Amino acid sequence: MSWKAIDALDDARDATASLLLPFDAERWARLAFIAFFVGGFGSGGGGGAGNTGTSVPSGTGDVPVDSLPEFVTPENVFIATVGLLAVIVLLVLGFFFVGSVMQFVLVDGVVSKDIRIRKPFRERLGLGLRVFVFKAGLVLAVVLVLTLPVLALLFGGTPVGGLVLVVIPLIFLAIPVLLLLSAVLQLTTDFVVPTMIAEDRYVLSSVRRVLSVFRSELAEFGLYVVVRLFLGFAASIAVGIAALLLLFVAAIPFVIVGGGLAIAFSAAGVPLFSLAGGVVFGIIGVLFLLTTFAVSALVQMPVVTFFRYYSLFLLGSVDESLDLVSSFRTDDDSPAPEGPTPA
Structure with missing residues (x-):
């Protein structure tokens, strides 16, 4: 018995190679930018707040109220905390909203092999908002x-x-519920999004459409979930290792420049924690953070592309009306045809 969920792996591999090779820097850069939002890769930076040298009484550990600036009041601290949390929430929501739209941009790109961002983003904004x-x-x-x-x-x-x-009991209940939620969100991305594109449907209509396909091919999609889970786990490890190695190499020039500047500041008698030092090393830190994002996105981009093709090939193989990659299929298993190069 031939399993479509297994056969789709070879098709996805060939289509991914056809899209990424031969190497095109502009195409890779655009795909990496899309993958940054689609792949869910986040780079977190943590660091402890250093002591500024302000003396703190050793008896109680409390800072005297008189030593604080007048504007540092409990009310202002509360307002600043709430404001900071609101900004963080808005940034997170904005990131996931852009990611929802980018799911459509990615499907459009891998199907047409013409990787663009701005035009499809504008065209798919409404659908992305609904998702x-x-x-x-x-x-x-x-x-x-x-x-x-x-x-x-x-x-x-x-x-x-x-x-x-x-x-x-809620903690034990939360574990399977959150796992189920994660699976539903992933299946929505993998199958509902391309269904919305293929048949020009909205979200709920596409969900019903996909559920009908699931019921008719339950074994195939069950196998897909298992295969994707194990491949995703293995790919996460591989991507993580590759990203760490590349970041180690990328960090070398930052360490050299930072060390040289630290020596120069020390020779000039400028404290590293002065305003000038904070600005200079802050800029270096921001540049390294951006480098981290770029490296992470670039490393995960082939994986994101492969999994998107994988879901598209499976969906198309179980329902021809939802086949967005029919032009990639060849009877003699020859490589998928080349698409137009990006403008």
């Missing part, structure tokens, strides 16, 4: 289901012992 709202609604619903019982008991004055009895 973003749909996914956000699913996440919000799950969060409410898991947290509302705790919040109800908390505001109802339930003692700590009673809360523990509720929280522990």
